[in-house]
Structures are given as C-alpha cells and as structure tokens.
Amino acid sequence: MPSDRPRLVLIDGSSYLFRAFHALPPLTNAAGEPTGALFGVVNMLRATLKEHPERVAFVSDAPGPTFRDEMYADYKATRAPTPVELKAQIEPMLAIVGALGFPILRVAGVEADDVIGTLARAAEALGMDVIISTGDKDFAQLVSPRIRLVNTMTNTTMDREAVIAKFGVPPERIVDYLALMGDSVDNVPGVTKCGPKTAAKWIAEYGSLDGVMHNAHAVGGKIGEYLREALDQLPLSRSLVTIKTDVELDVGVEDLALRTPDVETLRALYTRYEFNAALRDLDKGVQPALSPSDAPAGEAQVGDLPAAESAGGQTASAGNYEAVTEWPQLAAWVDRLKQAELIAFDTETTSLDAMSARIVGVSFAVEAGTAAYVPLAHDYPGAPAQLDAARVLAALKPLLEDAAKAKLGQHAKYDINVLAGAGIRLQGVRHDTMLESYVLNSTASRHDMDTLAQQHLGYQTIHYEDVTGKGARQIPFSQVDIGVATRYAAEDADITLRLHQAIWPKLAAEPGPVSVYRDLEIPLVPVLARMEQRGVLVDVDALRKQGRQLATRMQELTEQCHALAGHPFSLDSPKQLQALLFEELKLTAVLKTPKGQPSTNEEALEAIADEHELPRLILEYRGLAKLRSTYTEKLAEIVNPRTGRVHTNYHQATAATGRLSSSDPNLQNIPVRTEEGRRIRQAFVAPAGWKILAADYSQIELRIMAHLSGDAGLLAAFRSGQDIHKSTAAEVFGVALAEVDGNQRRAAKAINFGLMYGMGAFGLARQLGIGRGEAQDYIARYFQRYPGVRDFMDRIREQAHRDGYVETLFGRRLYLTSIHSRNQAQRAGAERAAINAPMQGTAADIIKRAMISIDDWLGIENASARMLMQVHDELVFEVREDAVDLIRDGVRARMSAAADLAVELVVDIGVGDNWDQAH
Known part of the structure; x- marks a missing residue:
C-alpha cells in the first residue's frame, strides 16, 4: 500500500x-x-x-x-x-x-x-x-x-x-447509538433513561438499531417499556443524527x-x-513546522501491533504469514503459485501515485489463512538482507504476465500500473474484490479492504498507520520493520482472497450483476490502466500564460466593479454583495437564503444580470477565479516530469450509477461552455505528427429514454433525425416544427433533461423563470404528447418500491435504501434516482462497452492511435496524422455498435491539434 x-x-x-x-x-x-x-x-x-x-x-x-x-x-x-x-x-x-x-x-x-x-x-x-x-x-x-x-x-x-x-460501539454503529440515547442539546428524541452503557449494550446484543427495534419485545423492565414507547420516533432520531x-x-x-x-x-x-x-x-514572518517532539499527544507510535478483532470483539486469527528472504523460499512459492487456480497478490510501494511509486515488496496468497511477503527495498538501519529486487521480479514476471494464470486483487488497477513501471505487464486479472463489492451493491458501503473485511468477515484488519505511525512521526513503508511489514502486507493478500471467497458466491448468484462484473468492469481494468499510463500531453507554457491572463482580467474586473459601485468592496464576500446589490443598488432579490436574506449565489446573480452590469461582472470574476485556482495553476503542477504528461486516476467504484470519475486532475469538471474554459482544453495537445480526436455520444440519455419507454413520439423523432428539442417544443407548444423559436426550444430542452432527473414543476419554473402553474402546464402537455414516458416512470417507481432497486439495460443494479423511508423528502429523492439511474447507468455501461471494444481493436501497442481520456459521454484519442480517417471510422463504428437500441446511437467526432479544436 x-x-x-x-x-x-x-x-x-x-x-x-x-x-x-x-x-x-x-x-x-x-x-x-x-x-x-x-x-x-x-x-x-x-x-x-x-x-x-x-x-x-x-x-x-x-x-x-x-x-x-x-x-x-x-x-x-x-x-x-x-x-x-x-x-x-x-x-x-x-x-x-x-x-x-x-x-x-x-x-x-x-x-x-x-x-x-x-x-x-x-x-x-x-x-x-x-x-x-x-x-x-x-x-x-x-x-x-x-x-x-x-x-x-x-x-x-x-x-x-x-x-x-x-x-x-464501532463508527458504523455511532448513528444507532446516538439515536437510542437522543440528544438533549439538539432536542433529538431518544429512548427515555437510555444512557451510553445501555445503548452500547443493546447494540452489542442485537447488532444495530434495527435489531434493537426488532427485538424490543424481549427487553424487560421499565427500560423495555420506554424502548417500546420510542419505536415510532427512533427512525426520525436516526435521520436527525446522521451526518x-x-x-x-x-x-x-x-x-x-x-x-x-x-x-x-x-x-x-x-x-x-x-x-x-x-x-x-x-x-x-514566523510559521515554524512542528518537530517530532511537538507532535500531538495520542499519536500512535510504531511498535507492537494490536491484535486483529472481529465484529464481536474477539481476537481473530491473523493467519500463517511468511517473510520470504531466502532463494529456496522464493522458489517454493513460485512453484506453489504455478499450481494455484487463483493467485491473490498485492504490492507495497513508496507512493500513492502509481506513476512514480517504487516497489518495496510484494505479497501473495493461494489459500485462506496462508500468505507470503517478499520484502525488496526496506532500507532502515539494521534491516536484514533481502533478495535482489531485479532477480525476484524476473522470476515472477512469467507468472504475472501469463494471461492464462488467474489473478485476484483489491483495486488491482493500482498494482497493474506499479508493475508496469517495473517492466511487468500484469495479465490475467480475473477478479477484484473492490469491484465485486461495488457491482454487488454500489451503495451498501464503501469498497475498501478494511470496510469489506469488517462487513463480510467480521475481521478488523491492520491499518497502515498501525505499522508506520501517524502525523509528524510517520515513517515510509520502506522503513517499517520487516517482521511487522510481513504481517501487514501478507494480511492484505490473505484478506483479499478471503473476501473473494465470501463475496463472489453472492455476486455469481445474480445473473444481471455478475454479467456487468464479468463483461464490463473486469475487462475495463486493464483498459483504464493503459489510459492512465499513457496520460495526455499538456502545454505547460500555455497554461501559465493563461493563468497570467486570468489574473490580469480578474484585476480588471475588480477595478470595474469598484468603479461601478463607487467604492471598494470584496467580490468574495456574500455579505458585502448583499448590501451593495440589494440595499445600495436596489436590485431585485429573486432568490432568498433559508433565513430570508437575498441570495448572491450564481443562480441569483444570473437572474438579475439584465438589471445592472455589476452582477454579470461578478459572475465573470467568480468563473475566472475558479478556473485559475483549479486548472491553470494546478494542472501545471501535476505534469509528470518524466513523461511530460498529465496522468489522471480513473475511479470505477465511486459513482453509484456506474459512471467513471477521475482525480488529479478531475477531467469530468474541466469547463467547456466559456471561452476561458475552452482554453483549458486547448492546453491538452497532440505531439508533433499526431492529432487529437474526440468522439462524443449525441444525446445518449434521451435516446436511452426513448428505448426504455418505447414512446412512439420520441422514437419517431429520433428515427427521422429531427432536432429532438425542437421536436418536443413543437409537440408541447402545438406549433409547426419550422415555427419553433429559441425560447420554446430552450423550454423543451429543460423539460427533456429535467424529467429524466425527476424535476418537478417548481424546479422547471425556476430554471425557465416562469410561474409554477405555467411550468406544470408544460409538463402536462409533455406527458400528453409522450404518454410512454409517463408510463415508463410509473413502472420504474413501482419496480423500485417492489424490489428495492432498479437496473440498467445490461443488468447493473442501483439499490435505493430510502425508497421505503417514512420521510417524504428522502422517499421522493429515491424515486427521482429510480427514474434517472437506468438512463445514466445504461449510458455509463454503453461507453464502457465501447472502450473495451475499441481497446481490443487498437491493441496494446498500436502505432497509429491511443485512447487517452474518458469524460462523461466522450472518448479522446491521440491519432497519427496519416491514420485519422481509419481511426475515425473505426471508433464511430464501435461506439455506435456498443448497444442495440431502438434508435441509432449517433457519435459526433472532431479532430484538431488540441482537445478544444477536436470539438
């Protein structure tokens, strides 16, 4: 780790x-x-x-x-x-x-x-x-x-x-604990006379608040009567104390x-x-750093490890773990790995950044309870001799690169990238416990090893800080005693194997989810790993130049705002903006804060931008400030000095609907609507002799809605190649297609997308700046023209209430924990998610299918094209100039064929010297 x-x-x-x-x-x-x-x-x-x-x-x-x-x-x-x-x-x-x-x-x-x-x-x-x-x-x-x-x-x-x-009680039961006790300070009702000891005792005995409530009849005495009297209010108390x-x-x-x-x-x-x-x-000018002696009290020191504990507080077996420091040991383990049906593995490294991480050691397990750690680069004073790292990796390389030899990891993509840096192309990853948990139930818990071990095995793993210490006194893993490191690292491989044995049978019993896991998520792991390793070329000088331009423009905007106001003020202070805009300038307070004060958020300023020049300038200032702090300054800082490229990290097990997310940098949030935002994309460039090719699904979620709902009107509009928003406007407003004006199309677009996200009349009215009654009329006319959409929404709500989950076209499930909530707001939120998830999740599945198909077509070492980025419904490639036509046709064909819908999957493709030009 x-x-x-x-x-x-x-x-x-x-x-x-x-x-x-x-x-x-x-x-x-x-x-x-x-x-x-x-x-x-x-x-x-x-x-x-x-x-x-x-x-x-x-x-x-x-x-x-x-x-x-x-x-x-x-x-x-x-x-x-x-x-x-x-x-x-x-x-x-x-x-x-x-x-x-x-x-x-x-x-x-x-x-x-x-x-x-x-x-x-x-x-x-x-x-x-x-x-x-x-x-x-x-x-x-x-x-x-x-x-x-x-x-x-x-x-x-x-x-x-x-x-x-x-x-x-453990952290995952604190909410139950607080709900039982109530809170006199916040006036949260609890069980009368239930104090900390009673709450902890009940939770230990019955497992959770739900367990306590289910067994309330068995609790005797006066406290039992108090518990039964509180049963109706305990779910509310739990909601109130839940962060x-x-x-x-x-x-x-x-x-x-x-x-x-x-x-x-x-x-x-x-x-x-x-x-x-x-x-x-x-x-x-003093800002001294803390010395080790100044570290806060209570920081754990490196030393004896605590015994692992199960959910019931009993010491659990830590397994039979072996440090491999002699060549005969390694040879025996290599033979054992060759005979194994499935190899659980893990790497210990020097960095979270896989592109710069150095391997400190590797661990393996092939049967539960037994594992080995091979230390390679522990460098603390007095560290015992270790096997030569190059020779060890050379001995393991044939096994690791054998696609027929099944491997298992926990977040294996990280290890794939680390091993790639050591010259090993890991193949044969059949299973990943993080993804098994994620596909089985994306919302049930987090999917890290520590959480899963507690949830599925009742086992408390050793934490990283237990072996390295914390805070100012933390040491790198390479300086951890090899005996201590062995227990920690070998446990990682062992617990990964045990988790697979616990989770896989549950997943394998669900035909839809197991198909998503087997056909989408696992094949996608090496695809994403290769994209991360390639990175994307960034023009640092262009970014820095843009940063300077943004700073200059922000200063100009500040001076203009001060001149318009007639005095200096802070553009970053909501309180000063409230006083200036609504007290001095008497502008219309369109939106209010919960306390009834005029709002100065983006929506509120947009609403009054036509009344006075100042709100528009403030909005521009805010947009530039975010661009500068988030992109022009930070992107330049994270360019890898070895490759000259930015290497993002893609996350498969984060979004409940199956969508990918990314970090360092977050590619999903790079703006595209403003000129300044588009300049950010201009800094993502192609090397000499190459082009950037961007391929984007057109209105994919609306097309999925047409397919899932089977609505004749939507299907006809898409099949005829009409502008779907103009077509909707013509239907809703009862005008000829040629007579639809810009405002009508804008309203229709808001309805088309808003209904997929569960937007009601209130939300639509706010978005369009119209009355709630008028917005309700728009929605009624929409459903009158597209009755299949309403029928689909009714069906999906009914299914969600019946089954507790909804599914994508390919079988991915989204469990809706609040669908039966007594709280109306929570229940309504779950119903909105039920409507949206099949569209958004199916879109996520489709682009993943496309990525796997295209990666297979291009091959590992393609000299003509490289898939670089995935951003929402878009794939970005680096293509050799003489292969643009071939790659464009091949990408379009495979993206269009990624799903068999009732309407065509249309793909828009652009080519340029940078990402912005390719749009």
Whole structure:
C-alpha cells in the first residue's frame, strides 16, 4: 500500500468557536470588545498552520434553518439563544480565518457537519487521509481507516479503536447509538433513561438499531417499556443524527488549498483584538513546522501491533504469514503459485501515485489463512538482507504476465500500473474484490479492504498507520520493520482472497450483476490502466500564460466593479454583495437564503444580470477565479516530469450509477461552455505528427429514454433525425416544427433533461423563470404528447418500491435504501434516482462497452492511435496524422455498435491539434 497519501484537514469552525467561548475566561480588549473565543480560535488555527496541511477548509454553520428543521420542527428548539458576547465574535472570527488564507465554507440549508461529512467522504474516495478537527462526538460516525478526529483542545486523536474504546460501539454503529440515547442539546428524541452503557449494550446484543427495534419485545423492565414507547420516533432520531455526506457543493476537494495570508489585514485585526503573540510572529514572518517532539499527544507510535478483532470483539486469527528472504523460499512459492487456480497478490510501494511509486515488496496468497511477503527495498538501519529486487521480479514476471494464470486483487488497477513501471505487464486479472463489492451493491458501503473485511468477515484488519505511525512521526513503508511489514502486507493478500471467497458466491448468484462484473468492469481494468499510463500531453507554457491572463482580467474586473459601485468592496464576500446589490443598488432579490436574506449565489446573480452590469461582472470574476485556482495553476503542477504528461486516476467504484470519475486532475469538471474554459482544453495537445480526436455520444440519455419507454413520439423523432428539442417544443407548444423559436426550444430542452432527473414543476419554473402553474402546464402537455414516458416512470417507481432497486439495460443494479423511508423528502429523492439511474447507468455501461471494444481493436501497442481520456459521454484519442480517417471510422463504428437500441446511437467526432479544436 502507498505510504504518502495526500491529506485534507477539515476544521469544525462552529465547534472551535463554541468550545473556545466556554473554555476560556471572558477576555476583552481595551475597547471592551469580547475576545476570549476569538483568542482560542486564532491559537488553534495557528497550530493547524504549523502542520502545513496540503488541503484544508474551515467549515461553519450558515445562518438560517436546515433540512433537519423541516424534518422535525422541534429540532434544537430547547437550545438557549446564542450569547451576545459570542455572537459578536463570529464576524471577526471569519475575517481572521479568511485573512489567514483558509477556505471558508458556509452552506445554507445544511449544517457544518454535513459539509464536513461530504468533503471527508469525497476525499476518502480519492485516496486521501482526512483529519476532522472537532470536539463533536457526532463525527465519530465518519471515522474510518482514512478519516480520524483530532481534538485540538485536549490534544487527542480518535481513530476506530478510540471510538470503540470511548463509546463501546464501532463508527458504523455511532448513528444507532446516538439515536437510542437522543440528544438533549439538539432536542433529538431518544429512548427515555437510555444512557451510553445501555445503548452500547443493546447494540452489542442485537447488532444495530434495527435489531434493537426488532427485538424490543424481549427487553424487560421499565427500560423495555420506554424502548417500546420510542419505536415510532427512533427512525426520525436516526435521520436527525446522521451526518449527510452528499451535499451539493460549489467546491471540490481539489479546490481547498490555503491562500496566501493577507498580512496587512491580519496585522490590523491582531492589533485591534490585542493578540500580541500572534502579532509578534506575524511581524517576524514566523510559521515554524512542528518537530517530532511537538507532535500531538495520542499519536500512535510504531511498535507492537494490536491484535486483529472481529465484529464481536474477539481476537481473530491473523493467519500463517511468511517473510520470504531466502532463494529456496522464493522458489517454493513460485512453484506453489504455478499450481494455484487463483493467485491473490498485492504490492507495497513508496507512493500513492502509481506513476512514480517504487516497489518495496510484494505479497501473495493461494489459500485462506496462508500468505507470503517478499520484502525488496526496506532500507532502515539494521534491516536484514533481502533478495535482489531485479532477480525476484524476473522470476515472477512469467507468472504475472501469463494471461492464462488467474489473478485476484483489491483495486488491482493500482498494482497493474506499479508493475508496469517495473517492466511487468500484469495479465490475467480475473477478479477484484473492490469491484465485486461495488457491482454487488454500489451503495451498501464503501469498497475498501478494511470496510469489506469488517462487513463480510467480521475481521478488523491492520491499518497502515498501525505499522508506520501517524502525523509528524510517520515513517515510509520502506522503513517499517520487516517482521511487522510481513504481517501487514501478507494480511492484505490473505484478506483479499478471503473476501473473494465470501463475496463472489453472492455476486455469481445474480445473473444481471455478475454479467456487468464479468463483461464490463473486469475487462475495463486493464483498459483504464493503459489510459492512465499513457496520460495526455499538456502545454505547460500555455497554461501559465493563461493563468497570467486570468489574473490580469480578474484585476480588471475588480477595478470595474469598484468603479461601478463607487467604492471598494470584496467580490468574495456574500455579505458585502448583499448590501451593495440589494440595499445600495436596489436590485431585485429573486432568490432568498433559508433565513430570508437575498441570495448572491450564481443562480441569483444570473437572474438579475439584465438589471445592472455589476452582477454579470461578478459572475465573470467568480468563473475566472475558479478556473485559475483549479486548472491553470494546478494542472501545471501535476505534469509528470518524466513523461511530460498529465496522468489522471480513473475511479470505477465511486459513482453509484456506474459512471467513471477521475482525480488529479478531475477531467469530468474541466469547463467547456466559456471561452476561458475552452482554453483549458486547448492546453491538452497532440505531439508533433499526431492529432487529437474526440468522439462524443449525441444525446445518449434521451435516446436511452426513448428505448426504455418505447414512446412512439420520441422514437419517431429520433428515427427521422429531427432536432429532438425542437421536436418536443413543437409537440408541447402545438406549433409547426419550422415555427419553433429559441425560447420554446430552450423550454423543451429543460423539460427533456429535467424529467429524466425527476424535476418537478417548481424546479422547471425556476430554471425557465416562469410561474409554477405555467411550468406544470408544460409538463402536462409533455406527458400528453409522450404518454410512454409517463408510463415508463410509473413502472420504474413501482419496480423500485417492489424490489428495492432498479437496473440498467445490461443488468447493473442501483439499490435505493430510502425508497421505503417514512420521510417524504428522502422517499421522493429515491424515486427521482429510480427514474434517472437506468438512463445514466445504461449510458455509463454503453461507453464502457465501447472502450473495451475499441481497446481490443487498437491493441496494446498500436502505432497509429491511443485512447487517452474518458469524460462523461466522450472518448479522446491521440491519432497519427496519416491514420485519422481509419481511426475515425473505426471508433464511430464501435461506439455506435456498443448497444442495440431502438434508435441509432449517433457519435459526433472532431479532430484538431488540441482537445478544444477536436470539438
């Protein structure tokens, strides 16, 4: 496993402020302004800066109600009003946090916990370590092998073992634990008289909240009566204490980088609030890094490993693991591998980045409970002699490259890429436990080894930090004692094999999902690996030039905005924008925040862009700022110095519907609608003598809707080659096709795509800027003209309620855990997902089928063309100039043939010197 994962620090700003307020004396400055809480927050943030976090965010509650208030009117109703002295310190706190360079996130309609939970899970999915700086026990539900909690006031760290030690239940049962106890602070109802010990006892006995509820009749005494009285409200309590992890955010994990501190603003604020130590450090320019002796208390040290534990808390067998340090041992294992029907394998490396990772050792297992680790590059002082790495890999190469010899991995694509760097082309990967779990149920849990081992085997694996330590004292895997490394690395291979034996029979019993796994996901692994290894050529000079141009234009926009306003203001401050736009300029407040204040989000500014020039300029500024921070600066930084290319990472087991995602860089979010955004794509170039070819499915999800619904009108429109949006407009508005105007086509397009995503009259009205009644009329006319679409939607909802899942055309399943929820909003969300998933999932399956077919056609070492990128419904290739026509025809034929639909799969193909030109 890699040893230098990137890290994200998420600061619970609300918790910081409240804890500091109650923990510190009521300090004031000379002017009598309260400063105690502010002082505590500043000190905690300065300590965070000393750790030099790669990515960080300060998350605070936004004013106004949240979805929990809608769910339960009495939520937090018993809380006392925020003290005046505390409230006075909120704005100064945010000013200092921003001046220190921390990204600040305040999202209306949800709590800070939900924003943190969403970012934590997103970062975890990208392979990052996450530290949540908080004192709030609710966050224990998020703890995982890559997510831990740090309490800066007590200098303690909470990982999985600490959660169990503190609460008596593991992280995955914290929600059940909190629901049973309730929360008097937030006014969450629980079971009367049920305290921590009783909640933990019940969960240990019955497994979960559902188990407790199911067995409530068996609980005796008065507490049993209280439990039975609470049964109806416990699902609500569980919903209230569950941290939301799918909040729609305007920023992603990659956007959360520290900005350069605003020294002058900090100096003014520190002076005003009399933070003299901070002021002295600021004047000295001091930002010292922590030395090892300064590491927070509670950080685990490298040493004896804890015993692995099962779900019931009993010590589980760690297996018979062998360190291979002699040639006869290796020879015996090679013979054993040759005889095995299936080889489980894993690599231990120096980096999460497969393109730069160096192999430290390899592990194998062929029968459950027995495994071997071959150390190759442990370099700590006094390390015993190890077998020569080149000779070992040469001995293993024939086996690893034998396509007839079946292999098994957990996230095997990483190991394929690592071995490719060592000159070994791994073949014969028949199974991947990550993908087995993902295809079996994409939404049931995460699909990492630690989670799956706990879920399917009741086994607690050794965590990476258990062998390398944590924080400032963490060591690279190459410096881990070989005996300790053997238990950790061999366990990886052993548990991978055990997981396969547990999961594969369940998957093999489901004809549709097993077909998706066997025919799509497993064949796609080497295809994606080759794409990642190839990378795409990037013109760094063009990116840097564009970055400078963006900075210049942003400064011009700032000056123009100040001139229009008649005074300076911060374009990044919603509060200042509210005052300027709606109080000074008296512009129309089209949208409101949950608290009733005029909104300044993108949608709100778009709505008033015709009233005054300022909203348009602010929107342009925001767009440029995001482009600059996310792309022009970062893309240049991640170009591989050896290849001169950007090598993204594709993720198969992330999106529930089967769509691929990517990171470092996130290719799915590179903008294409604006001129500045298209320039980003211009930096993705072809080498001399080659061209970029981009092939994009045209309106694929609408075509899938036509196929699945069988609606005669939609089928006829597509078969006749009509503009589907004009055709819909003609039907809905009752006009001739030639008479459809731009507004009618725009409305029809919104309806066509909106209905696939479950949009109702309210959403359509907002999107088109019309009344809700008019929007409802549009939808009614649409269904009148296309009755097959309504019938399909009704059928799919019925199926979802009946089966608990929906399927794509090829058998991929999406389980809908909230389809029977008592909460109407959750149930409605599941119904919307039920309608959309067959379209989006089938589209994902189709392009995967196309990628596998094209890769097979091109072959491994094709001298004429290389598949480089997959972005939504588009494939991007690098094609030799003299082979463009051949490749264009071949790609179109295979993409069009990737599915047999009732309408043609149309593929638009462009060619150019760069990605933008190819559109």
